[in-house]
Amino acid sequence: MNNYKLNVIYHNSKVGTLIYTNHLASFQYDTDWIANGFSISPFSLPLSTKIFTPSFQPFDGLFGIFNDSLPDGWGYLLMDRIIKQNKVDTKRITPLYRLSILGSSTLGALEYKPNETIYKKDSFERNLDEINEQCKLILNNEKSDSLDYLFKNAGSSNGENPKIFKRYNNEDWIIKFANSQDSNNIGIQEYEYSLCAKKCGIQIPNTHLFESNNCPGYFGIKRFDRKDNTKIHMASASALLETSHRLPNLDYLDLLKLTFYLTKDISQVKQMYKLMCFNVFSHNRDDHSKNFSFLYDDNKWQVSPAYDLTYSNSFNGEHATTINGEGANPTKRDLLQVGLDFGLDTNFCKLIIDKIEDIVKTDLAKYL
Structure with a gap:
């Protein structure tokens, strides 16, 4: 298998081709996809015949949307173990090789061919x-x-x-x-x-x-990237903005603006605003850019349902995504200011802040 070139597939249609040279993975859309498809990453990869090459490397030479297909944490540990178990030549282990191992088993809807299966079949079910x-x-x-x-x-x-x-x-x-x-x-x-x-x-x-x-x-x-056995295209804020989730460089105002840019729907912005308030009051501080995603379905973008909601800390115990620039001790005033800076109605913001604070303090008191 040539791990320097991969085809990107969506619902059995070829989206384009990835070619890996000099530690960078360039991408070009397929001609038919340009005529009939959609931009899989609107900021970095608009529909065009040009060859796109990453200008910087937060994702080992991949564009963020393809990095989203790769695991991190637990999945990456499993991948490394399976590679080691199969004694794969280290020279072959490029980001494209890792994508080829996953093939069609990725999160979201993008698949990668040719696929290289290196794990053994194991159909024995465990509880x-x-x-x-x-x-x-x-x-x-x-x-x-x-x-x-x-x-x-x-x-x-x-x-x-x-x-x-x-x-x-x-x-x-x-x-x-x-x-x-x-x-x-x-x-x-x-x-x-x-x-x-x-x-x-x-x-x-x-x-x-x-x-x-x-x-x-x-x-x-x-899973919200699956609907009636159909795969849904998904992109994290990290991928869309080409920023590593390991770098705490976003504010919730950025997420509100991103949401409106993609969806053109103020109700979607309000969903993101509610999530910000919940994360603050529930002490969910591992709110990095991979924990916010968007789905492309029915020819439009929408905010994904919320996920990874639990008591957590990030860098130095602060929020990974700041609230009005504040990560350590955000206040209700900060929450309100984010909404006002975006242009949300003052009464709406105050109502949501008070409502979510009351519910969280009542229902999650034993964790806070």
Whole structure:
């Protein structure tokens, strides 16, 4: 397999071609896609016949939209283990090689061909407690006999927590497990955060607390990049703005502006505003640029449902995304100012701030 060239595919149609030279992955749209498709990343990759080459390298030479297809955290750990297990020549391990390993098993709707499958088939089903124990082995750098199974079912996943992609009630779900720093109650905590967010009027997918014999339960969330067995194109704020989520360089005002630019819909902006308020009052401070995404469906962009909502900290205990420039101790005044700076109605902002504060303080008091 030539890991210096890959075709990018969407719903069985060729979007374009990636070519990797001098540590940069250039991209060119396919002619038919230009005539009938859409821009997969409006700022960096507008529909054009030109060859696009990244001008800077926050993503190892990839454009952000293709970096979104690669895992980080848990998924990246699994990928590295599977590469090591198969004794792959290190000279072959480029970002395009990693994309080729994932092939059609990526998050979102973009796929990559030719695909190179390096994991062994493992169709033996495990229950969630068994999967959790195998995840612990991998986190502890111990040998697991389920590595191929885990990579097949979670190799494209993001975030620090181990997780698995599962079918549940004929739908696609993500089920999360505790990492080495989490308490035994992390599953029920994230579940209760999701219920609170719904009560606050925040759009969030269906969630479920899956039973366990070893802990209060495992948190599960329905995948929003899948709809009726169809893959939905997805782009994080990190990808769209070509900025690493490891760099805390965004403010929520930037996210409101990005939302309006993409959606042209003030109701979508209000959704993002509600999420900002929830994150502040619920102490969800790991609010980096990969934790905000947009979906392209029915020929339009929209804010994705909220995800990764739980008590958390980021750099130095601050918010990864600032609120009116404040990351350590944002106030209600800061929340209001972000809304006013965008142009939202004062009464709307005050109402949302007070409503979400009251709900969060009541429903999540034991975590705050």
